Amino acid sequence: MKNLGSVFAAYLLGWGIFFVYFVSVGRRMASLRDDVERLKKLVGRDK
Amino acid sequence: MKKSVIAALAVMVLLGGAAYASFFVAPTERTMGTVQRIFYLHMPSAITAFAAFLVCFVANLLYVLKREQSWDWLGVSAAEVGLAFVSVVLVTGPIWAKPVWGIWWTWDARLTSTFVLWLLYVAYLLLRSMIEDPERRALLSAVFGIFAFLDVPLVYMSIRWWRTQHPQPVIFGGPGSGLAPAMWRVDLLSWVALMSLMALLVRYRYELEALRGKVDALRLVVSEREPREAEAQ
Numbered sequence: 001m002k003n004l005g006s007v008f009a010a011y012l013l014g015w016g017i018f019f020v021y022f023v024s025v026g027r028r029m030a031s032l033r034d035d036v037e038r039l040k041k042l043v044g045r046d047k
Numbered sequence: 048m049k050k051s052v053i054a055a056l057a058v059m060v061l062l063g064g065a066a067y068a069s070f071f072v073a074p075t076e077r078t079m080g081t082v083q084r085i086f087y088l089h090m091p092s093a094i095t096a097f098a099a100f101l102v103c104f105v106a107n108l109l110y111v112l113k114r115e116q117s118w119d120w121l122g123v124s125a126a127e128v129g130l131a132f133v134s135v136v137l138v139t140g141p142i143w144a145k146p147v148w149g150i151w152w153t154w155d156a157r158l159t160s161t162f163v164l165w166l167l168y169v170a171y172l173l174l175r176s177m178i179e180d181p182e183r184r185a186l187l188s189a190v191f192g193i194f195a196f197l198d199v200p201l202v203y204m205s206i207r208w209w210r211t212q213h214p215q216p217v218i219f220g221g222p223g224s225g226l227a228p229a230m231w232r233v234d235l236l237s238w239v240a241l242m243s244l245m246a247l248l249v250r251y252r253y254e255l256e257a258l259r260g261k262v263d264a265l266r267l268v269v270s271e272r273e274p275r276e277a278e279a280q
Contacts (some may be wrong), residue, residue, distance in 0.1 A: 002116065003082035003146045006078065010085040010142040011066065014135040021131040025252055032258040039265035043272075 051250075058247050061240035065233075073233040085143040089239040090218075092135040093161075095245045099129030100168070100199050102249065107192035116260060119185035122192055123175060124252035128245055130168045137165060148212060156205040157213035164202055167195040181263060192274055 069087035076083035106122035109115070140158070141151040152158060171191055178184035206213055217226055218234075226234060 002080055005084050006142050006146055007070075007084045009138040011069075011088060013138045013142070014088050016137065017131055017135050018248075021128075022248065022251070025086065025255055027246070028052060029255045029258060032255065032262055035262045036258065039262065043265060043268055 054247055058240070061236075061243055063150040066242035068236050070136045070232040072229070074227065074229050076230075079147055082143060082146050083254060087140050087233055087237045089136060089139040089143060091234065091241045092132045092139070094238060095241040096129045096132035096136060096164075097199050097203065098242065099125045099132060099249065100164075100196055101244050103129060103192055104196035104199075107189040107196075110189040111193070114182075114186075116185070118179075119189065120253055120256035120260065121249075122189060123172075124249045124256055126168050126171050126192060127252055128248045130165065130172070131248070132241070132245065133161065133165045133168070144209040153212045153215055155211040157202065157211045160198060160202045160205050164195075164198045167198055171195055181260075 065087070069084050073084060073087060075081060103122050103125035106118045106125060109117035112120060140161075144153075145151050171188060174186045174191055175184055178187060205211065208213055225231075
């Protein structure tokens, strides 16, 4: 099983990239949801 | 259960199955040995990135023709997801290359054009972050995205047009190329799994862009109201 470490490293890093990307979209989405709520309150208060 | 949760679970099952098949079902390649198993992540990631950039290209073209915001949202979503897949290609390639070629990287036509592809879509996203006006941002990035896509056929054909360190094509490579049936089945499963992941990520990213559009619209309402209130006071 020569080079098995390289195979694991490639799969871990590859899936790591997808996971980090997924988390980054989720965090940006949460931040925008907060913005929507804040702006909705602001618009509602001014009516 | 929500449809999106079911879709995410289905993609996770597919990815798990593809990983299991890559490690335990695919036969060990005769000359390269175990390290060749990286192929089942490396090659399908490249094809999936091309597919994402094709979606981006079509969306960019449709934005230029129709000027509908939804095409801009799809364009940026597909570009960002495609970039994640090319990043996987650029990370897994050198890890495979080192034990097989004895070097991590070489500036041959395939590797260089792939790196240029990565840079082009990084530039696409940077360009978007530098333009404030949504319509101008959408139009300029759509035009840039159309030109950036020209590198995709170049990457695909590079190992056919030039002599490279990167191996010649094993799929659609003509006589003498090809995979053993057992390897081909595992490759196909990985390809389906990564294409499903790409579709899921593009949909998720599109939701983010739609939310950003909503924030922009609300900000506009607030900013239009502020001067009127100042005048009234």
